[in-house]
Amino acid sequence: MLGGCEFDERASDTTSIAEAMGMLKAGRLDEETYRQLEDCAGPTCGSCSFLGTANTMCCVAEAMGMCLPGSATIPATHADRLRAAQASGRQIVELLRSGVSARAIINQKGIENSIRISTAIGGSTNVALHIPAIGYEADNEVSMDRFEELCRTTPYIARMNPAAPPNVPDFHQAGGIPAVMKEILPLLHGDALTVTGESVAENVARAQNRDNRIIRTLANPWSGEGGLAILRGNLAPDTAITKPAAIVPDMHRFTGKARCFDSEEAANQAILDGQVEAGEVVVIRYEGPKGGPGMREMFTAMKLLYGRGLALRTAVVTDGRFSGTNNGCFVGHVSPEAAEGGPIAVARDGDQITIDIPNRSLRLHVSEKEIADRMTRWQPPEPKFKRGYLALYARLAESADKGAIIRHKFD
16 A cells, blocks of 8 residues: 555554544544544555555565565555566466476475565564464474574664655665565575576566665664564563564663553553553553464554553553554563463563563563462463354464464374
8 A cells, every 4th residue: 555644754554543543532633633634544455555464474475485576565556566466377377387386485495585584674573473374384384493593693674664754665666575685685595496486596686776765785784683573581481572673772671560451452441541651561461362362463552552652651562463563662472372371361560571672581570489379379261252263263273482373283
């Protein structure tokens, strides 16, 4: 989608409405301006104009070699989108004739390339679910330790909304994924096969970086480490994920008092009602793969905090997910989740929580003995669904650090 009317010093998008609602409730915006924004924030067809999960996963597919070079970020309104669709159909037939299957491309090399590109562009935290899930289905599982290793050793070179004002159409005009892949080619598996029938290195040989205000070089990145980071600690023994690319450096370390909510709705209502205060860490739990069930996105809470002027004075920690649009200070995919009896289930209002991105730490300032004592008194909540597919998923789903997959075992 193209960007909408200007709002808050940048082109608006579909999530600007939630930010504006927070502003409206805080008295920072009048209702007439809010109504005008409703009419102009999403001006065209297409997925989000910012680097959300939809656009990130298109970039992942291209980085993995599963779509034609340059096709991931074509704006929905451009004729090139139709041409790319037609070219893709023709190439699918050629791949079928030559016997090249998806497994020839979705392998360790393709998966690792996609992780490096995801973190090089500061993509959505949801890639930490989707890429491991893809790897599992392709018999090439990727651990969070390997994910973090690749993030640590890949510079952050392409910057766009929500980390900066330019949108994804601007990134496309700057050269898109081919330009980023060419810039970091020394870090990629350049010999990895792609759907063109050629290698990554061959595909990007003629790519150009047309705007270094968006895409920087390997020698001059926005940051020496990637835009995504894996955290561990006594609040997330099996990891959690955050997105330093979209968090201002002053918030890369944050300590605050917990305000705990057992659902997304309860947290959103408390924020709207002005009950969340500066210096607090909003804990939203029972929204993980089992607890949701299905892991909803907590982006509304982040947007409401932003609208109320609290984005740089609070943090959000959840066993749920986030959209790629989020900024502020946030940590998601806390594993084990609350519904599995993870430590997040026994965090209490007033507990101190520290988010330390440079040291990759997420800590609840409560002794291990106290956590253990609380766990002996913890009781899992009643399942939200007791029949149907969601009930089945809640019973079978793996934790977020495993991609929230259903691990099938037939032997």
